[in-house]
Amino acid sequence: MSTQNTRTADVIVIGAGIIGTFHAYFAARRGLKVLLLERHDWPTEASTRNFGMITSTIVETDSEWTQFADRTREIYHTIQQQHDITVRQRGSMYVASTAAELQVLREFEQQFGTSYACTLLDAQEALARYPFLRPESCSGLLLFQHDFMVEPRQLLRKLIPYLVETEAIEYIPHTTAVEVAASGQHYQVKDAAGHLFTAEQVFVCSGAEYRTLFPDYFRTSGFQVCKLQMLRTVPQPERLLPHNLLSPMSIRRYPAFAACPSYGLLEPLDEQVRRYGIHLLLKQADDGTIIIGDSHEYFPFEEVSGDHEYTNPEITRLELHYAQQLVDLPNWQIQSMWNGYYLHHPQQMIYARSIDSGIHIATGIAGKGMSTGPGFSQANITAILGS
Structure with a gap:
């Protein structure tokens, strides 16, 4: 890939659903510059087509995912106190x-x-x-x-502009990533229009789209x-x-x-x-x-x-x-x-895999994304980027 006219950041996140947006958020909270790429104007897939129920029973009791669910409610509550993202504690x-x-x-x-x-x-x-x-x-x-409800068609449309305003996040819609590859000490993302983006870390949070980026990994994943x-x-x-x-x-x-x-x-x-x-x-x-x-x-x-x-x-x-x-x-x-x-996946809770030291897939959270995704995203960013 050419390095001419390349936009640079510390972290690139591909996909602005719940998992992608909160990966971007927690990377930015560490003081990193983040590019959040989304193929549509706004996210339109699973993160917006669900009930908007934030339920605590959707995962096993006394498990790592119980902690993600608990942390998710805390994250939603904290952001809602600062800016209305439609979170309501209605049980x-x-x-x-x-x-x-x-x-x-x-x-x-x-x-x-x-x-x-x-x-x-x-x-x-x-x-x-x-x-x-x-x-x-x-x-x-x-x-x-203690359970919450949200308006899923509005949540990300309210959250993303707020994060762009308050964090070092640049939201880039209408951008379909078609290639991710190493480029020297960094990693470069190419979109369908030929635009280039480079960063030290790339997170692929592509939802149900398994055919464009790393299809061979998905094909053998069991998902x-x-x-x-x-x-x-x-x-x-x-x-x-x-x-x-x-x-x-x-x-x-x-x-x-x-x-x-x-x-x-x-x-x-x-x-x-x-x-x-x-x-x-x-x-x-x-x-x-x-x-x-x-x-x-x-x-x-x-x-x-x-x-x-x-x-x-x-x-x-x-x-x-x-x-x-x-x-x-x-x-x-x-x-x-x-x-x-x-x-x-019949057995796995999520597809979280590092292709190498700078390319990380995080998707396949199934139907528990709204209830556990923010908590998982925080833990995943900490595990990969360090505490």
Whole structure:
């Protein structure tokens, strides 16, 4: 690569999703100059297509990732105190519909009630406090007071300009990195337009894009593409859901509950739920709409095709069916539908790999990016750049 007309910095981060933006943030907090490259005007992929639930049960209890989740909430809270990035502490409610599910929630409160700040409500208490719940589907619930919610379509659009203003970060949109290579003692990034950028350290936080940079590494990584489908209703006439609402499916899906003695006694899910990986969640956004989802279909890289861009109407029907079994809404009219994509590994929590001393891949955090990504990013920057 030529060194003419090259923009230089200490660190280059490729990809401005949650993982990329917080890698840039924590590098800049060390006094380093950072270039944050983004192929779109603003991030538009998984970091913006999710519920915006910041939940503590999405990882196992008493693990390294528990620490990342705890640290993530601290990071969000600190930044929100300085600048509005839509972080709200509104809590999460996990609804049980069977005696076995309620027993798991009861055991979780008994074992982790203090550390997770969670409180169990029986059916009578739950229905009195939350009349939108359908009585036949609620045998009780567990309320987590410390969980956050954010507006994912707004968070990065509010955060990135603030970081550019307050930190040594330059945001460079409309920049698709197509090559990263050593250049003397530094590393050079080339974009699709032929522009060059150089730095001592390059972090590749490319989300679900595995075909452009280092495709051979991704091809042999064991990661897969996860496709999800989500819905949004029209605005409701009033605020109905005060918390993130997680269904009985969440008790089975989220790893923290596996620590409960009765977890293995939970009834199996419907075959259709298992086939499409449906995990029912609901959240009311600031505009009054309610987000409903989601599904999880996994595809090896070699099986990904254009057909996976289409929305499956059967999944849409099932998501609405299970949502209507759980809650009553004044208006079930759907305003919009969309797909999301992220990288997932059956065993690994993230794809974090150094190509050499100056090129580092960090992606594949799957569905826990919003809840753990900032905390992981801080730890990863410290591990690579030193304490």
